Amino acid sequence: MDRSGAAFRRGRLRLAHLVRLVPVLGFLTGVPAGAAPLAPTPVPDLAGATLQPVAYGALPGWSADDQGAAFATFLASCRALAKAPAEVGPASRPRLQPALRQACAAARRLGTPNPVLARWFFEAHFRPFAITPTASPRGFLTGYYEPEVEGSLVPGADYAVPVYARPPDLISDAPGSNKGPAYRMQNGARVPYWNRAEIEDGALAGRGLEICWLKDPVDLFFMQIQGSARVRLPDGRVIRLNYDGHNGQPYVPVGRLLIERGIVPRNEMSMDRIRAFMEADPAAGKALRRESPSFVFFKAVPLKEGEGALGAQGIGLTPGRSIAVDRTLHTYGTPVFISARLPIASPAPETPFQRLMIAQDTGSAIVGPARADLFFGAGAEAGRIAGRIRDPGDFFLLLPRFEPREAAP
Structure with a gap:
């Protein structure tokens, strides 16, 4: 092709690129005719932390990240903000929802942008703020995953560990929440619901609450910690189980007990070490599990091809892009940039993790303004990585x- 033809092709590509930029540039330069007036989104109060505005150039690794992947995850949250899914967990703080919906409208106009355009979208529609906890200089990160375990729809010698649905006699002061006490009626009075030991000893047996049966009681314990699982049946089918409430008893981190008793050094603590302890001595493992009286109930939910575990926002989570946050402080759908060095490639915290994440889930142990659980996907390898992450990190709220003017306080 001659030089003039090549120049023509380059010019046409630039023109097509600029056409795709129109929604972003238009949003910055004015509001479409007939649209509701906009107002700057006030900086929210974040209990237990200060928010300091920073430039995108100050975010470590921002320009090297793939914001296109984060954009796709953000769009999933946008769909949930537009129409609540059928399966939704505990609600998050609603303060930023009007502003997020405004950004979502612009995101939908972009379609599927390339990584560079996606980065420009976030820079155009969001302001970064460093989150500095008042109690510590940095935030704290853990990891979670969706276990895949062996189970059966019928009990048998190899499948003797029941997975229970939420009992109809369970009374909660906060239905749908993963916190707070729960009760049952006994002789006309409310009493605390059965604890783990009582349920394992048969308090719920024979009531038709069994969804399926597992091979391994350790698998059930880790399912309850993670809040969901894929159960592979003997015929090869896979069913998904998702969190559907708990017995209102306190959750005790058994890893902390192993550290306090000198069984596992603090710097070696991981879910793999907990599992190894339980499997090496089943009686001691059972006794350790019973020191945490909390017990989680499940429900079967549809399993779509390629979809991650369902988060509290009611959508499938994206491995490496979804996080669980403190729902009382943050709004589902909010982008959060995280910078840390984590034990991903090896047990040593040496892998740079500088990535834009989307808040789509929560958890009873996720408490604080700069506290997040990173979702790593499903299966054993995701579990190994997630189980060894207990590391500091830097948080930046986008x-x-x-927001629509009428939503401003």
């Missing part, structure tokens, strides 16, 4: 620039 605050939507604008």
Whole structure:
């Protein structure tokens, strides 16, 4: 092709690229005719932390990240903000929802942008703020995953560990929440619901609450910690189980007990070490599990091809892009940039992790303004990585620039 033809092709590509930029540039330069007026989104109060505005150039690794992947995850949250899914967990703080919906409208106009355009989208529609906890200089990260375990729809010698659905006699002061006490009626009075030991000893047996039966009681314990699982049946089918409430008893981190008793050094603690302890001495493992009286109930939910575990926002989580946050402080759908060095490639915290994440889930142990659980996907390898992450990290909240004027306080 001659030089003039090549120049023509380059010019046409630039023009097509600029056409795709129109929604972003238009959002910055004005509001479409007839649209509701916009107002700058006020910086929210974040209990237990200060928010300091920073430039995107100050975010470590921002320019090297794939914001296109984060954009796809953000769009999933946008769909949930537009129409609540059928399966939704505990609600998050609603303060940023109007502003997020405003950004979502612009995101939908972009379609599927390339990574560079996706980065420009986030820079155009969000302002970054460093989150500095008042109690510590940095935030704290853990990991979680979706276990895949062996189970059966009928009990048998190899499948003797029942997975229970939420009992109809369970009374909760906060239905749908993963916190707070729960009760049952006894002789006309409310009493605490059965604890783990009582349930394992048969308190719920024979009531038709069994969804399926597992091979290994350790698998059930880790399912309850993670809040979901894929159960592979003997015929090869896979069913998904998702969190559907708990017995209201306190959750005791058994890893902490192993550290306090000198069984596992603090710097070696991981889910693999907990599992190894339980499997090496089943009686001691059973006794350790019973020191945490909390017990989680499940429900079967549809398993779509390629979809990650369902988060509290009611959508499938994206491995490496979804996080669980403190729902009382943050709004589902909010982008959060995280910078840390984590034990991903090896047990040593040496792998750089500088990535834009989307808040789509929560958890009873996820408490604080700069506290997140990173979702790593399903299966054993995801579990190995997630189980060894207990590391500090830096958090940057991406605050939507604008919200509908009527939503401003």
